[in-house]
Amino acid sequence: xxxxxxxxxxxxxxxxxxQPSDEQHHRPIMDEVDFFRSEKRDDQNVIxxxxxxxxxxxxxxxxxxxxxxxxxxNTGLNLLTANTGSDESLVDDGLSVxxxxxxxKIENTQLREELKKSxxxxxRLKEMLSQTTNNFNSLQMQLVAVMRQEEDHHHLxxxxxxxxxxxxxxxxxxxxxxxxxLGLPSAEVSSDERITSRSPPSLLEDSSSRQxxxxxxxxxxxxxxxxxxWGNPSKVSKHNASSSNGNGNAIDQSAAEATMRKARVSVRAxxxxxxxxxxxxxxxxxxxxxxxxxxxxxYYRCTMAVGCPVRKxxxxxxxxxxxxxxxxxxxxxxxxxxxxxxxxxxxxxxASMLLSGSTMSNQDGLMNPTNLFAxxxxxxxxxxxxxxxxxxxxxxxxxxxxxxxxxNGPTNNNPLMQFSQRSGFAELNQSGLPQMMGQALYYNQxxxxxxxxxxxxxxxxxxxxxxxxxxxxxxxAAALAAAITSIINGSSNHQNGSSNSSNNNVTTGSxxxx
DNA sequence: CGTCTTTGACCGGCGC
DNA sequence: GCGCCGGTCAAAGACG
Numbered sequence: 001x002x003x004x005x006x007x008x009x010x011x012x013x014x015x016x017x018x019q020p021s022d023e024q025h026h027r028p029i030m031d032e033v034d035f036f037r038s039e040k041r042d043d044q045n046v047i048x049x050x051x052x053x054x055x056x057x058x059x060x061x062x063x064x065x066x067x068x069x070x071x072x073x074n075t076g077l078n079l080l081t082a083n084t085g086s087d088e089s090l091v092d093d094g095l096s097v098x099x100x101x102x103x104x105k106i107e108n109t110q111l112r113e114e115l116k117k118s119x120x121x122x123x124r125l126k127e128m129l130s131q132t133t134n135n136f137n138s139l140q141m142q143l144v145a146v147m148r149q150e151e152d153h154h155h156l157x158x159x160x161x162x163x164x165x166x167x168x169x170x171x172x173x174x175x176x177x178x179x180x181x182l183g184l185p186s187a188e189v190s191s192d193e194r195i196t197s198r199s200p201p202s203l204l205e206d207s208s209s210r211q212x213x214x215x216x217x218x219x220x221x222x223x224x225x226x227x228x229x230w231g232n233p234s235k236v237s238k239h240n241a242s243s244s245n246g247n248g249n250a251i252d253q254s255a256a257e258a259t260m261r262k263a264r265v266s267v268r269a270x271x272x273x274x275x276x277x278x279x280x281x282x283x284x285x286x287x288x289x290x291x292x293x294x295x296x297x298x299y300y301r302c303t304m305a306v307g308c309p310v311r312k313x314x315x316x317x318x319x320x321x322x323x324x325x326x327x328x329x330x331x332x333x334x335x336x337x338x339x340x341x342x343x344x345x346x347x348x349x350x351a352s353m354l355l356s357g358s359t360m361s362n363q364d365g366l367m368n369p370t371n372l373f374a375x376x377x378x379x380x381x382x383x384x385x386x387x388x389x390x391x392x393x394x395x396x397x398x399x400x401x402x403x404x405x406x407x408n409g410p411t412n413n414n415p416l417m418q419f420s421q422r423s424g425f426a427e428l429n430q431s432g433l434p435q436m437m438g439q440a441l442y443y444n445q446x447x448x449x450x451x452x453x454x455x456x457x458x459x460x461x462x463x464x465x466x467x468x469x470x471x472x473x474x475x476x477a478a479a480l481a482a483a484i485t486s487i488i489n490g491s492s493n494h495q496n497g498s499s500n501s502s503n504n505n506v507t508t509g510s511x512x513x514x
Numbered sequence: 515c516g517t518c519t520t521t522g523a524c525c526g527g528c529g530c
Numbered sequence: 531g532c533g534c535c536g537g538t539c540a541a542a543g544a545c546g
Contacts (some may be wrong), residue, residue, distance in 0.1 A: 284520080286538060
């Protein structure tokens with residue numbers, strides 16, 4: 001049921017063809033890691049193509065001009081020839097041939113114009129198709145989320161009807177659970193129980209994988225690595241306290257927004273650049289030495305719009321300084337340039353995923369975007385994304401620093417790869433190929449509050465296959481991370497409100513603090 | 515001159 | 531209550 005955006009990659013291919021071959025050798029050395037260099041390249045390509053088209057247009061117009069000129073000249077000649085009998089008598093046979101040629105030229109010109117119009121129309125249709133596809137996916141996600149909620153309602157009702165215990169009255173209402181509350185449900189159902197009873201064996205039977213996941217989680221859950229109050233957690237707590245008292249929708253909404261802002265998505269990527277370029281404009285408003293990390297942590301605020309609440313932290317990993325940890329938080333309240341859409345969608349989706357995941361029951365949750373995320377990620381077998389509900393903020397960490405060994409394994413069946421390819425990321429395949437996709441989403445056992453992640457593995461459509469190697473390019477990694485969450489972004493964007501075109505909630509969970 | 519970065523001060527939460 | 535710590539503010543300086 002999950003469909004990925006219709007490929008419009010042909011355009012990219014075409015664009016690639018139009019790209020001058022030497023352009024690849026002309027990549028500027030940037031201070032920032034250009035997260036979406038491919039995107040930009042695409043843009044550049046588009047521009048190039050536009051330019052090219054314009055150029056062609058000019059050529060055409062020149063041709064047209066020539067034709068017109070010639071036509072005009074010919075017209076004059078015709079007139080002249082018509083008026084001058086001497087000429088007519090001299091070039092009588094040649095004139096008919098010329099007329100044929102002129103007619104042919106006119107026809108060619110017309111055909112060219114028609115072809116040009118057809119191409120433009122084709123481009124428009126492609127754009128419309130892309131837009132429609134995106135809208136469809138978004139709506140599908142929303143539908144899925146709504147169905148999920150209804151299922152949860154039914155399930156809860158069923159449980160309550162069966163459960164004669166007095167706890168029935170203490171059962172939580174199906175109010176979206178705030179992130180801050182994510183630590184609580186463990187008392188209801190232990191995470192181990194959930195995992196052993198529900199998680200597919202393929203996911204967790206591998207002890208090494210589990211250990212690896214645990215290792216990542218340990219990093220995230222370390223008090224030193226998890227900031228205590230980014231964004232005034234106290235306020236969130238107050239919000240939550242208010243909402244828990246049932247003081248109205250406004251409070252709930254504000255609490256939800258605050259909660260949403262608390263959600264973090266962390267991206268770990270190897271990069272020598274001081275900052276990852278994600279398409280947004282950032283202003284540095286602070287820098288701190290974090291405990292336990294000799295590298296300072298920089299605080300940035302989105303400056304693309306006044307009052308945009310999105311912030312991000314940038315810090316190098318203490319253990320491996322080649323790893324750049326970028327943490328996003330908050331939702332953009334303004335339109336974003338295409339280059340920023342992916343990452344913004346990532347953060348939005350991640351935050352939404354956490355939120356939706358927190359509202360789920362222990363039952364399947366297959367319809368939940370969280371699970372869609374998991375379903376997307378799980379066929380791979382390493383630790384790419386980690387979800388941590390560690391207090392005070394839930395965090396999704398996309399660890400893009402490790403590459404899996406299995407190049408031809410399930411990765412090729414991963415829809416993400418198809419997605420990444422179809423969305424243009426495949427261009428990066430040129431650059432080298434350790435595999436980024438052989439990394440899996442792991443469930444935080446110790447703080448397993450996201451039952452949605454415990455999903456049957458059979459739901460994955462492994463039939464689709466695209467052979468592609470995934471580069472370890474940090475740009476790609478970041479773009480990939482964005483693409484991953486973009487897949488599930490449909491629900492999130494609309495859940496978060498109409499004004500948000502995208503969000504940023506990337507958290508570098510393993511950020512080392514001093 | 516406007517914008518951005520730097521950096522010390524300040525605030526609030528948390529643990530002891 | 532006190533100190534530590536993370537996060538933010540805002541003045542001062544740098545830069546184009």
